[in-house]
Amino acid sequence: MIPPSSKTAPDEPAPDSPAAAEADQAETSLGDHLPAGVAARAATLLSDHLGSPVRVTGYEPLRVDGHAHVARLVVAGAPFPSAVVKVAHRGDDGEFDRTSTDFWSPANRLWNEWSGLEFLSSVPVKGGTPTFYGGDAELGFILIEDLGPDRSLADILVRESAEPARTGMAGYVDALARVHLASFGRDEEYARLRARFGTPAPGDSIGQDVRTKLVPALADLDAGPCAGLGTHPGLAAAVDDAALAAVDWIEETLAAPSWQAYSPNDCCPDNNHVGEDGTVRLFDLEFGSFRHALLDLAYVRTVMPTCWCVRRLPDGLPDVLVDRYRRRLAEAGRDVSGSDFDTALDACQAYWALQVLSWLLPRAATAEGADRRRFDAWAFDLPSHRELCVLRLDNLADAARRQPSLAALGDLAGTLRAATRRAWPGVGLLPIYPAFS
Numbered sequence: 001m002i003p004p005s006s007k008t009a010p011d012e013p014a015p016d017s018p019a020a021a022e023a024d025q026a027e028t029s030l031g032d033h034l035p036a037g038v039a040a041r042a043a044t045l046l047s048d049h050l051g052s053p054v055r056v057t058g059y060e061p062l063r064v065d066g067h068a069h070v071a072r073l074v075v076a077g078a079p080f081p082s083a084v085v086k087v088a089h090r091g092d093d094g095e096f097d098r099t100s101t102d103f104w105s106p107a108n109r110l111w112n113e114w115s116g117l118e119f120l121s122s123v124p125v126k127g128g129t130p131t132f133y134g135g136d137a138e139l140g141f142i143l144i145e146d147l148g149p150d151r152s153l154a155d156i157l158v159r160e161s162a163e164p165a166r167t168g169m170a171g172y173v174d175a176l177a178r179v180h181l182a183s184f185g186r187d188e189e190y191a192r193l194r195a196r197f198g199t200p201a202p203g204d205s206i207g208q209d210v211r212t213k214l215v216p217a218l219a220d221l222d223a224g225p226c227a228g229l230g231t232h233p234g235l236a237a238a239v240d241d242a243a244l245a246a247v248d249w250i251e252e253t254l255a256a257p258s259w260q261a262y263s264p265n266d267c268c269p270d271n272n273h274v275g276e277d278g279t280v281r282l283f284d285l286e287f288g289s290f291r292h293a294l295l296d297l298a299y300v301r302t303v304m305p306t307c308w309c310v311r312r313l314p315d316g317l318p319d320v321l322v323d324r325y326r327r328r329l330a331e332a333g334r335d336v337s338g339s340d341f342d343t344a345l346d347a348c349q350a351y352w353a354l355q356v357l358s359w360l361l362p363r364a365a366t367a368e369g370a371d372r373r374r375f376d377a378w379a380f381d382l383p384s385h386r387e388l389c390v391l392r393l394d395n396l397a398d399a400a401r402r403q404p405s406l407a408a409l410g411d412l413a414g415t416l417r418a419a420t421r422r423a424w425p426g427v428g429l430l431p432i433y434p435a436f437s
Contacts, residue, residue: 096140
């Protein structure tokens with residue numbers, strides 16, 4: 001599972017580089033940024049995919065300093081002018097280690113994304129993600145559809161106005177519904193594709209996170225004064241047997257076989273493309289897998305829990321978006337009329353709140369926990385760890401009010417919120433996104 005701290009800000013795009021005129025020039029020029037052979041191999045993959053010769057004639061670096069190197073390849077001989085290549089990062093020796101099985105390794109991320117995009121490009125109902133054109137395991141890259149000029153939901157929420165933001169959020173849940181509807185009941189198909197690259201590295205469960213991260217962090221606060229929270233005896237005891245039983249209930253609820261679907265597993269506002277008509281396509285599937293579908297939908301309630309650009313949505317909008325998603329599933333013939341849907345969504349909301357708290361509370365309790373950094377490229381103030389913890393405590397309390405099975409976690413949220421209110425008197429809920437201000 002992706003810790004909320006793993007993405008504090010998006011990678012800034014590299015300056016454009018001039019496109020070369022011919023394939024050999026493109027290969028030489030690309031060699032300054034991409035491993036040798038990538039352009040030629042990409043041309044072969046596109047030729048095989050389309051059944052006719054394709055040449056790579058130039059390139060434009062898009063991102064070079066993030067989790068992977070991403071470039072737009074200019075092509076000739078295809079029914080489209082360009083494609084996107086995503087190359088896994090190399091080690092210090094300049095080589096791609098395809099044997100690494102670590103959860104965070106470039107190889108594990110590449111295999112996850114390769115398998116997810118190939119899977120979603122093979123299902124009968126497509127369109128939620130870019131088309132997969134192919135990949136090369138030795139060179140460590142994938143080749144996908146170019147969705148066009150960069151405009152994401154993050155751009156809209158941070159830089160635009162309320163109307164496009166509402167349209168973009170509607171398109172966002174529509175995209176989630178498309179991906180989920182395309183993948184319900186197809187977990188074995190995906191598993192076969194992923195198995196070609198070995199067993200995916202497992203992430204921690206929410207039960208593990210609470211027991212191995214949150215409880216020890218609270219015990220540390222019990223032990224003595226802390227720069228960020230002071231001394232609050234008894235905090236660790238607030239995670240009592242009833243609270244742990246509620247955590248176990250969350251895990252049991254999210255294991256329901258009928259709700260397992262393909263999930264990007266990092267549905268952040270910058271991991272998508274928004275078209276002029278509001279249609280959203282999801283990308284960045286480096287941690288994608290099958291899991292409970294409503295963990296993705298819960299991003300509109302426990303707003304964007306693994307993301308850098310966190311604010312609140314206007315009151316009432318999350319419920320509108322949940323209803324829209326529910327209608328999309330019902331229109332496709334899926335039964336969402338019972339209480340199981342609401343119960344599972346409450347569990348997902350609590351899941352994300354607990355995960356953020358497990359990862360960030362130890363940092364929030366330090367002196368640096370109050371820091372708010374300015375992300376100049378976006379003219380955006382990143383929330384402090386303390387602000388994020390307060391927001392997630394509010395999300396956890398809200399889920400508990402909705403769902404009796406989470407009552408003990410509501411008590412936990414109340415205890416922790418009282419402690420943070422005393423220790424951080426100036427920290428309240430984050431404002432709503434700038435687009436709605």
